[in-house]
Amino acid sequence: GDLLGLDNLVANTTYLKAQQIDRNELRKRRLSLTLPKLKKTSALQAAEGEMYESLCEQQPIGSKLFQQFLLTSNDQYAAAAEFLDELSKWSFAEDEKREKAKQTILAKFCQSQSTGFLSYFTEEDAETCKDLSDSNFDEVILDQLREATREFLKGRPFSEYLKSQFFYRFLQWKEYERQKITDKYFYEFRTLGKGGFGEVCAVQVKHTGQMYACKKLDKRRLKKKGGERMALVEKQILEKVNSLFIVNLAYAYNSRHHLCLVMDLMTGGDLRFHIYDLGKRGIRMECVVYYTAQITSGLLHLHNMGIVYRDMKPENVLLDGKGQCRLSDLGLAVELSKGTIICQKAGTTGYMAPEVLKQEYYRYSVDWWSLGCSIYEMVAARLPFRDFREKVQNDEVTRRTLEDECKFEHKSFDAPTKDIISRFLKKRVARRFGCDDPRSHEFFNSINFHRLEAGLLEAPWVPKPNVVYAKDADEFKDNSDIKDVTFDTKDEKFFREFSTGAVSMQWQKEMIDSGVFDELNNPGHTEGIIS
Ligand code: ADP
Numbered sequence: 001g002d003l004l005g006l007d008n009l010v011a012n013t014t015y016l017k018a019q020q021i022d023r024n025e026l027r028k029r030r031l032s033l034t035l036p037k038l039k040k041t042s043a044l045q046a047a048e049g050e051m052y053e054s055l056c057e058q059q060p061i062g063s064k065l066f067q068q069f070l071l072t073s074n075d076q077y078a079a080a081a082e083f084l085d086e087l088s089k090w091s092f093a094e095d096e097k098r099e100k101a102k103q104t105i106l107a108k109f110c111q112s113q114s115t116g117f118l119s120y121f122t123e124e125d126a127e128t129c130k131d132l133s134d135s136n137f138d139e140v141i142l143d144q145l146r147e148a149t150r151e152f153l154k155g156r157p158f159s160e161y162l163k164s165q166f167f168y169r170f171l172q173w174k175e176y177e178r179q180k181i182t183d184k185y186f187y188e189f190r191t192l193g194k195g196g197f198g199e200v201c202a203v204q205v206k207h208t209g210q211m212y213a214c215k216k217l218d219k220r221r222l223k224k225k226g227g228e229r230m231a232l233v234e235k236q237i238l239e240k241v242n243s244l245f246i247v248n249l250a251y252a253y254n255s256r257h258h259l260c261l262v263m264d265l266m267t268g269g270d271l272r273f274h275i276y277d278l279g280k281r282g283i284r285m286e287c288v289v290y291y292t293a294q295i296t297s298g299l300l301h302l303h304n305m306g307i308v309y310r311d312m313k314p315e316n317v318l319l320d321g322k323g324q325c326r327l328s329d330l331g332l333a334v335e336l337s338k339g340t341i342i343c344q345k346a347g348t349t350g351y352m353a354p355e356v357l358k359q360e361y362y363r364y365s366v367d368w369w370s371l372g373c374s375i376y377e378m379v380a381a382r383l384p385f386r387d388f389r390e391k392v393q394n395d396e397v398t399r400r401t402l403e404d405e406c407k408f409e410h411k412s413f414d415a416p417t418k419d420i421i422s423r424f425l426k427k428r429v430a431r432r433f434g435c436d437d438p439r440s441h442e443f444f445n446s447i448n449f450h451r452l453e454a455g456l457l458e459a460p461w462v463p464k465p466n467v468v469y470a471k472d473a474d475e476f477k478d479n480s481d482i483k484d485v486t487f488d489t490k491d492e493k494f495f496r497e498f499s500t501g502a503v504s505m506q507w508q509k510e511m512i513d514s515g516v517f518d519e520l521n522n523p524g525h526t527e528g529i530i531s
């Protein structure tokens with residue numbers, strides 16, 4: 001009724017306002033924040049078995065502190081750090097800016113008389129440097145110099161770093177990262193959607209102001225329906241992936257009634273909503289190509305990790321505030337390496353590949369089939385084997401999928417689009433596209449994947465900041481069927497296994513992006529903490 005309408009309005013307003021939180025308010029919230037002092041044992045634990053790559057390159061805070069160490073130690077270390085930085089700038093530069101980036105590198109680092117000359121280069125490296133004329137200044141040579149630089153850094157600089165104040169600081173951050181997460185860590189906002197085991201709502205980390213989506217799985221419902229294994233698999237896969245094109249997990253914790261997965265907040269709505277619910281049917285071609293490119297990169301990322309997604313469809317592709325998309329809902333995903341039986345029928349009707357429907361053994365091919373169906377749907381606002389809102393039995397969709405040829409009647413299909421869809425919709429796995437790399441298909445001619453995969457290609461369409469791209473919540477939630485569920489020690493053990501707290505990569509990014517890293521790292525602020 002009207003009251004519900006008012007509730008929804010208030011919920012939307014506070015949700016939108018939270019996303020625009022100002023710096024002063026945040027600063028007040030974290031006045032009391034300090035880095036923890038170190039206990040000897042925890043410091044040892046954090047460093048144990050960790051390698052240069054993880055400590056100095058992959059972990060965002062680790063990489064920052066190692067940089068700071070290099071830049072403040074001596075000229076040689078600083079030059080090495082700057083060289084790597086310039087190399088990456090060159091590598092990701094837009095075409096028209098590459099030439100300038102290249103000249104900078106040549107002048108600064110590659111001439112033995114220049115101040116930044118990299119003195120750790122072997123004679124061979126130095127020769128290569130001298131030979132660097134415009135024509136052979138390419139990825140291969142630079143890779144060689146990049147590797148030489150990394151080899152150098154892994155040696156003495158790294159071992160000195162491990163004994164420095166900077167590394168001590170890193171260990172403090174690791175200690176902080178290990179804090180126990182409860183629902184007091186967040187403010188909670190409106191519901192964004194409903195899932196099989198509970199709702200997904202927007203949350204905000206109190207100290208950083210970072211917004212996330214929190215998928216709350218009802219413990220009693222999980223137990224009643226035997227969903228615990230699936231929830232754990234989803235969580236374990238999510239925490240392993242770290243991609244711009246997949247919703248990443250930032251925290252896993254449990255509250256009194258829920259297991260909670262805290263993920264990237266996607267404020268732009270899902271692609272199904274954009275195909276059918278925004279007045280005009282379908283998505284314009286420029287966006288279709290852009291989304292498909294990001295989805296393709298996301299799928300390749302999963303496949304490279306041995307993961308089959310199995311639920312590729314527009315509804316599971318979510319847009320963020322900048323109009324970039326990510327794959328979500330990894331509840332059906334499965335890791336091949338774990339020897340899982342994989343002829344199990346899983347997926348959504350209309351998107352399932354022939355080999356799934358026939359319950360044959362399958363691998364990554366099924367995701368490319370579903371991507372073919374999804375591209376078709378983005379363009380034509382219907383599925384290849386099922387018309388929009390067509391009342392048709394699943395059996396008939398299955399029959400058509402196995403027997404019929406895909407037709408392209410909609411006027412928006414151009415030749416490259418038809419071609420790429422047809423290649424994805426080959427009924428025989430061996431002939432299907434994708435099992436090799438689809439990124440070079442002419443459908444993607446306008447996409448620079450190198451820049452796309454670094455997050456540098458802007459979206460052709462950006463969601464409006466003052467619109468909530470989610471359906472309003474409806475009132476009544478029936479909980480009567482799960483009232484009688486109780487938990488034993490085995491359940492409690494499972495809840496603890498699930499609740500691993502902050503996920504390093506995401507948490508460290510959050511600390512940096514929100515400015516907390518800089519605030520707590522500035523010497524004035526941290527005086528008395530570092531011993
Ligand atoms: P289930 O696995 O139970 O289907 P989902 O993961 O699909 O649950 O989430 C349910 C709904 O919540 C989605 O359809 C979507 O509307 C919303 N949702 C899920 N994840 C996010 C997110 N990261 N950002 C915004 N909304 C989300």
Ligand code: MG
Pocket residue numbers: 195329
């Ligand atoms: Mg879902």
Ligand code: MG
Pocket residue numbers: 195329330331332
């Ligand atoms: Mg799911």
